[in-house]
Amino acid sequence: MRRTPLALLNLVHDRKKFLTSMAGVAFAVLLMFLFTGFKNALYDSQTQLLGRLNGDIVIINRLKENMFVPRAFARRRLYQAQAFDGVEGAYAIYLSDARWKNPDTRKTRPVRVIAYNPSDPVLPMPEVLALQQELRLPNTAMIDERSRAEVGPRETGVVTELADREIRIVGTFSLGTDFASGNGNLIMSDQNFLRFFANRGPEEEERSFATADIGLLELAPGAEVDRLVNALRDGLPQDVLVLPMNGPEGFIARERTYWEENTNIGFVFSLLTTMGFVVGIILVYQILYTDVADHWSEYATLKAIGYDNAYLFGVVIQEAIILSVLGFIPGLLISALFYNLGAAVTGLLFQLTLQRVANIYIMTFIMCLISGAIAVRKVQRTDPAEVFGL
Amino acid sequence: MTAPSTTPGSPAVATEASIQVRNLNYFFGKGDLRKQVLYDISLDLHPGQIVIMTGPSGSGKTTLLTLIGALRSATDGSLRVLGQELVGMGSRQLVELRRNIGFIFQAHNLFESLTAAQNVEMAVELTGNFRGKRQQAVDILSQLGLAERANYKPAALSGGQKQRVAIARALVNQPQLILADEPTAALDKQSGRDVVTLMQHLANEKGCTILMVTHDNRILDVADRIINLVDGRLESDESPQQFVDSHTPQSLDQKMFIM
Numbered sequence: 001m002r003r004t005p006l007a008l009l010n011l012v013h014d015r016k017k018f019l020t021s022m023a024g025v026a027f028a029v030l031l032m033f034l035f036t037g038f039k040n041a042l043y044d045s046q047t048q049l050l051g052r053l054n055g056d057i058v059i060i061n062r063l064k065e066n067m068f069v070p071r072a073f074a075r076r077r078l079y080q081a082q083a084f085d086g087v088e089g090a091y092a093i094y095l096s097d098a099r100w101k102n103p104d105t106r107k108t109r110p111v112r113v114i115a116y117n118p119s120d121p122v123l124p125m126p127e128v129l130a131l132q133q134e135l136r137l138p139n140t141a142m143i144d145e146r147s148r149a150e151v152g153p154r155e156t157g158v159v160t161e162l163a164d165r166e167i168r169i170v171g172t173f174s175l176g177t178d179f180a181s182g183n184g185n186l187i188m189s190d191q192n193f194l195r196f197f198a199n200r201g202p203e204e205e206e207r208s209f210a211t212a213d214i215g216l217l218e219l220a221p222g223a224e225v226d227r228l229v230n231a232l233r234d235g236l237p238q239d240v241l242v243l244p245m246n247g248p249e250g251f252i253a254r255e256r257t258y259w260e261e262n263t264n265i266g267f268v269f270s271l272l273t274t275m276g277f278v279v280g281i282i283l284v285y286q287i288l289y290t291d292v293a294d295h296w297s298e299y300a301t302l303k304a305i306g307y308d309n310a311y312l313f314g315v316v317i318q319e320a321i322i323l324s325v326l327g328f329i330p331g332l333l334i335s336a337l338f339y340n341l342g343a344a345v346t347g348l349l350f351q352l353t354l355q356r357v358a359n360i361y362i363m364t365f366i367m368c369l370i371s372g373a374i375a376v377r378k379v380q381r382t383d384p385a386e387v388f389g390l
Numbered sequence: 391m392t393a394p395s396t397t398p399g400s401p402a403v404a405t406e407a408s409i410q411v412r413n414l415n416y417f418f419g420k421g422d423l424r425k426q427v428l429y430d431i432s433l434d435l436h437p438g439q440i441v442i443m444t445g446p447s448g449s450g451k452t453t454l455l456t457l458i459g460a461l462r463s464a465t466d467g468s469l470r471v472l473g474q475e476l477v478g479m480g481s482r483q484l485v486e487l488r489r490n491i492g493f494i495f496q497a498h499n500l501f502e503s504l505t506a507a508q509n510v511e512m513a514v515e516l517t518g519n520f521r522g523k524r525q526q527a528v529d530i531l532s533q534l535g536l537a538e539r540a541n542y543k544p545a546a547l548s549g550g551q552k553q554r555v556a557i558a559r560a561l562v563n564q565p566q567l568i569l570a571d572e573p574t575a576a577l578d579k580q581s582g583r584d585v586v587t588l589m590q591h592l593a594n595e596k597g598c599t600i601l602m603v604t605h606d607n608r609i610l611d612v613a614d615r616i617i618n619l620v621d622g623r624l625e626s627d628e629s630p631q632q633f634v635d636s637h638t639p640q641s642l643d644q645k646m647f648i649m
Contacts, residue, residue, distance in 0.1 A: 003515055004508050006501070013503030301499040304461060305559070306489030306516050308482070384488075385461040387495055388452045388571045 007318035010291060021287040025327020026334065028280025028367065032273050032360050033335035039269035040356065041348040045178040046259050047252045048349045049114070049185070050245075052175070054124045055091070055216030056225050057232065058251040062241045064213075066258040067180040070095070072211035073240045081215070081232055086223030091120040092212035094193045097182060102152035103160040109150050110182035113141070113162075115193030122216060127173045128187060134170040135189045145172040146347045147184020154184070162186070163196050177347035179259070184347070215240075277367055284323060284371035288316055292378045297387055304384035312379045320372030324365045331364075332357065406473070408567055408599035409435040409458055414467035416453060416622075427453050428622045431467075437566070437597040440589060440612055442604055445619035451603045452571065454619065458601065459491055459569045460484040472566055489516050492560035494570035498552040500544045506531060506555045507540040513559045530558045534588065550581030557585060561592065568592070570602040574609055586612045610634070 012018050046067070059081060061071040078090040094115040099108040116122040118132040127142075134140060141162070145154045152158070158169040175185050188196075190209070197207040219228065225244050232242040243251040260266055292299065299312055339350035416428035427450045435441055445451050456462045458471055463484065469476040472490055479487070500509045510527035519526070531540050534554045544552050553576060560568060568589070574582035586609045592598045602613075610616065616633040618625040626636070 002520065004504065004511055006504070006512070009503040009508075010501070295501065297497060297499045298501050301493070301495065302512065303485075304459070304488060304493050305491075305513055306485055308485050383461075385456040387493075387497075387499065388456055388461075 007315045008322055010295065010315075011319050011322055017290075021323060022327050022330060024283040024287060025280065025323050025364070025368070026331035028276055028283055029328050029331025029360065029364055030334050030338070031276030031279060032363055033331065034338060035269045035272040035276060036356065036360065037335065037339055037342065037350055037352075039265060039273075041342065041346075041350045042179075042265050042269075043256055043259055044351055045176060045348040046180075047255050048176050048178065049181070050252045050255060052123055052125065053093075053214070053216055053245070054121050054218065056219045056223075056245055057087075057217040057229055058243045058245055059215035059217065059232075059236075059240050060213070060243070060251075062239055064241075066255055067178070070097075070205075070213075072207075072213050073215070075210055075212045075215075077236055077240050078212065078215045078217075080236060081217055084228065084231060084235065086220050086228050087217050088220045088223075089120070089216075089218040091116060091122050091216045091218070092190070092209075093122060093214040093216065094190060094197075094207065095213040096193070096197050096207060098163040098186075098196065100151055100183070100186075101161040102150065103158055104152045107150075109184075111147065111151060111162075111184045111186055112181040113186045113188060113193065113196070115188050115190050117190045121218070123173075123187065125173055127171060131171040135187070136191070137170070139166055139192060139195060140168050140170045141186040141188040141192065142171045142173050143169050144175045144177075144185035144187075144347075146174055146176040146343075148177060148347050151184045163200060165196055167196075176343075176349050277363060280364070280367040281371050281374075284320065284368050285374050287323065288319055288371055288375035289378060291319065292316065292375055296382065299379050300382045300384050300387045303382060304387050309380045312382075313376050316376040316379060317369070317372045320368040320375075321365070324361075324368035328361055328364050332360075407434040407436050407470075408472060409433065409601070410468070410470040411458075412468040414454075414457070414464060414469055416450075416457060416462075416464060416466070426622065428457075431624055433617070433624065433627075435599050435601060437599050438593050439614045440593050440600045440602070441615045441617060442602050442610060442613040443617050443619060444603075444605065445625070449619045450622040451619050455569055455571060455601065455603055459493060460487045489563070490565055490567065492563070492565035492568040494557055494560045494568065494573045496572040496575050498544070498556040498576075500552060500555055500559075502544050505541045505543055506536060506547065506551075506558075509544070509555055510559045510562050513562050517563055526562055527558070530562045531555070534558050535584075550577050550584075553577055553581070553585065557588070564596060566598060568598055568600045570600065570604075572604055572606070573602065574604065574606045579608060582606065582609060 059073065059077060061073040063069065064071040075092055078092055081087055082090040096113045097110050098113050100111040101108050118135045131142060135142065143154050147154050154172060156169055156171050160167060173187060177184060193207065194209070199206060219225065229242055229244050236242065243254065245251050247253065302312065336352060339352055342348065343350040411431050411433040414428055414431040415426060417424050417426050419425050431454065443451050457464050457469060460471065460476055463479065463481070464477045467477065471487065474487060504512070507524065507527045510530060511523045514523035514526050528537065528540050531537060534557065536551060536554055536558070539547060539551060544555070547555065553573070557573070574585055577585065589600050590612050593600055610630050610633070613630050615627060616630055617627045628636070
């Protein structure tokens with residue numbers, strides 16, 4: 001036999017009140033999940049294209065501070081890099097923003113075009129690899145099915161205009177939007193890229209194969225990334241920047257750091273998350289305080305018959321912990337729904353990683369603990385002498 | 391006024407007193423608002439005695455009860471309960487001491503979320519007896535005629551049954567001292583009678599000391615002594631018969647004429 005689980009029984013005794021309490025905690029959990037979710041989605045989305053690129057080392061123009069900056073570098077740097085020992089392949093990626101006409105509404109929207117030689121394994125996604133031949137046809141492209149709804153139907157067979165030139169969609173792939181992508185993404189072959197962007201008129205930048213936006217290097221098995229990065233930095237002219245793809249100093253981390261340090265996203269959403277946290281403290285405090293107030297004479301009786309403050313402290317803290325667990329689970333489930341919804345509507349990347357779930361649980365736990373610590377003062381002030389009707 | 395040392399109705403054998411009060415004064419408030427509520431109380435209660443304390447409201451009965459029950463700390467005079475001096479005792483020791491006292495309140499103060507047995511078990515757990523707590527709780531509830539109600543929650547019990555559960559909680563650890571505040575006030579005649587009969591039984595069988603505050607004239611006959619507190623002073627300490635005699639309307643009227 002164990003100690004009577006007073007905290008649990010007190011909490012669940014009144015079903016209706018218990019469900020309301022759980023909903024309260026779940027709501028606070030949901031707020032925290034949503035705000036951190038938006039923050040992470042905005043950051044994560046900036047690197048979702050970069051994360052899919054197939055390469056170990058990246059070469060970019062030194063002035064391309066982030067993906068938003070349209071600075072290309074001389075493509076011959078890639079040929080130079082290919083001469084280095086351990087470099088197996090060097091692939092050029094061409095990027096451009098272009099006006100896409102929504103075939104239904106006839107309104108134009110900016111989208112991002114990602115172009116490369118279809119023979120190069122640049123974006124090794126199965127749906128893209130399957131359509132190599134179709135991409136080689138003139139004036140064709142694949143569309144990102146997670147583009148925003150503003151671009152119109154995101155499906156095979158759509159014929160519309162891109163940069164005032166007819167384009168035919170031959171397939172779809174799944175990527176998602178970010179700050180630099182406008183309303184969506186298109187993938188096309190490098191040949192088609194020239195067709196669309198080599199000669200767009202006097203106002204526009206003329207593109208050719210002489211420059212590329214991102215260079216990808218694929219390494220031979222066994223080649224060391226860091227050593228090769230150093231060798232390339234020493235060997236190549238200073239107009240390009242050589243970065244490993246992954247790692248703390250890598251291309252992906254650099255892009256993320258840029259958005260983290262140069263925008264107010266972090267501050268705004270951290271503030272909102274904190275507010276969710278505070279709302280949670282107030283809600284849970286209300287719940288626990290009501291419990292203590294409702295059972296005031298019973299708690300005082302326990303004190304009178306010989307229970308000490310530590311026991312009562314334990315009861316209230318247990319209630320707080322039980323609430324944190326039981327409120328967290330529905331909060332997490334509803335948040336997961338909202339994450340899916342958010343991803344579908346915005347095209348941003350909403351990721352629910354174990355680490356993030358653990359972080360929010362720890363915040364929920366601390367939230368309940370703080371509330372419990374405030375509420376418990378009421379029990380401790382309880383004067384057992386007052387149980388005797390004065 | 392009777393001298394406190396001569397205690398009518400006390401057992402012939404001179405045992406050590408369960409409660410020994412000497413020159414106890416008690417004050418509420420501080421500074422200018424300081425107000426004395428108990429004046430120079432001296433009193434001995436012996437094992438096996440049932441003592442009823444009466445007096446008008448505001449006379450300090452409850453204060454005296456809470457002082458003896460180690461629920462307040464006394465500062466002036468001497469107050470020995472179950473062999474321990476309470477004056478100057480730390481709050482931790484007061485909590486310790488309270489575990490040896492059975493408290494019965496006017497309200498039952500049972501947790502609605504716990505069954506009758508669990509409410510009683512809460513008291514058993516104080517003794518650290520987790521293994522046998524269920525058995526002990528069911529035993530005492532059976533003695534109080536609640537064997538079938540052990541797994542009912544208070545909401546499913548009548549007022550008298552709830553009070554009996556509260557009494558079971560006070561008695562389950564077989565305390566040497568029971569302090570009760572209007573234990574029969576919320577009960578009908580029969581339930582009230584059952585409760586006091588049980589107390590009488592405890593006092594006789596186990597040598598329990600029972601101190602009870604009550605205005606319930608129906609149960610005065612169980613008392614070995616009746617002490618009367620007026621304005622914080624011990625007004626009288628007598629046997630039930632003396633008490634009844636001195637409180638008959640005639641004698642009251644006489645006093646009023648004199649005044």
